[in-house]
Amino acid sequence: MSSSGRDGVVNQDLKEKFARAVDALNRADFPAAIEILSDILGGDSENAEAWCRLGLCYLETSQPDLALEALMRAVKTDPGDATAHYLLGNAYGTMGQLEKAAACYRRALEAEPQHSKAEEFLIKTESLLESREHYRAGLKLLYSAEPTAHDLNRALRALAQSAAIFDGSPARDNLLECARKLVALESELAIPVKATPELEKWAAACERGFQCVRFKNWAGVRAAYDEALGYRAQDAFVHHALGFSFVELGETSDAVRAWLRVLELDPGYDFARFGHVQLVK
Structure with missing residues (x-):
């Protein structure tokens, strides 16, 4: 068989494998999809779409560390893939690395300005970052050595703003203590x-x-x-x-x-x- 003939067979085999992987992914059979995609990448390590789909499978199966590795390979192979950047942002977000998640969502929007999910998650992530900053500022003031009334005023403002931005903010757990310290003064x-x-x-x-x-x-x-x-x-x-x-x-x-x-x-x-x-x- 000629070289071109062999390449055609290999390409056809990869297409069929990829189709089976996509079908497994659509059926939420993530273990099967992971197995097929890993097999594809064993023979074609530069397949950006396969890395992206593999990263998605790992996210869906709560394996963010493996998702991070796969999606980093995806964006390295194809820096213009908005979906890969978006999913990489999700992986970082799952691991609590909000600044890196926001950066990925921004890159996704640079590649595809109409990517609605990236825009949605960027807004949410930036809100979480803002809430966290208020929370940290509030805690620093609340637990400073001998806080003054001015310190506690600023602490209550920061904690309340953190809780207002993000309903699940841990600042909610410190508001009562801060309020009682103010009442004492x-x-x-x-x-x-x-x-x-x-x-x-x-x-x-x-x-x-x-x-x-x-x-x-x-x-x-x-x-x-x-x-x-x-x-x-x-x-x-x-x-x-x-x-x-x-x-x-x-x-x-x-x-x-x-x-x-x-x-x-x-x-x-x-x-x-x-x-x-x-x-x-």
């Missing part, structure tokens, strides 16, 4: 308000809430300030106190939302100070 913030009949019930609810804060009656704080919000919703000190009641009552997500509302209403709010309405004539 609490001071009164006078809120002068002109006495009017329209504000009478609101002021009474706020007074009950403030007194409940003093005695650490967090259920009472919640009830009183919830009532106050029914009359008007623009007071940062009300949302501030509610946040403390929520976190003490185990409602962390509500606490985060309340504190973020505080920062929307008053970005410079001092979280160590609890508002006390002072009616003036």
Whole structure:
């Protein structure tokens, strides 16, 4: 048989093997696909598509270290393959290497700007990175030697922002401790308000809430300030106190939302100070 004839037989054999591998992959028979693809790569180590498919199989079978190796071979052989870069990003992400994952998603988008999955995962990964940075900053401040009220204010902001960006952030586990350290430094913030009949019930609810804060009656704080919000919703000190009641009552997500509302209403709010309405004539 001539050399060209032998090459034709080999190529046909590879095509048939690859077709069987794709069929196994489509049927989610990953062990079979891995076996066939490994056989293909034994005879054609520069087959970028086979490396890419093998990497996918390893991802699907929770073997990210092997997926990483296969997908690195895929992008080395074919640097323009957007899907290989995307899957490599998934492998890095599974292993917690978020910066490398984001870089892979960016390369996938450079190769194929309309790659929707790469765009979606890049957005998610960048959010996770931002959440992690806030978390690390918050922990550093929270556990600094003798943190000041200013340190704890910054810590609470950072931890709340981390939890707001990523609901599964470990910052949620530190919010209660941070809140209690702030309560230990609490001071009164006078809120002068002109006495009017329209504000009478609101002021009474706020007074009950403030007194409940003093005695650490967090259920009472919640009830009183919830009532106050029914009359008007623009007071940062009300949302501030509610946040403390929520976190003490185990409602962390509500606490985060309340504190973020505080920062929307008053970005410079001092979280160590609890508002006390002072009616003036």
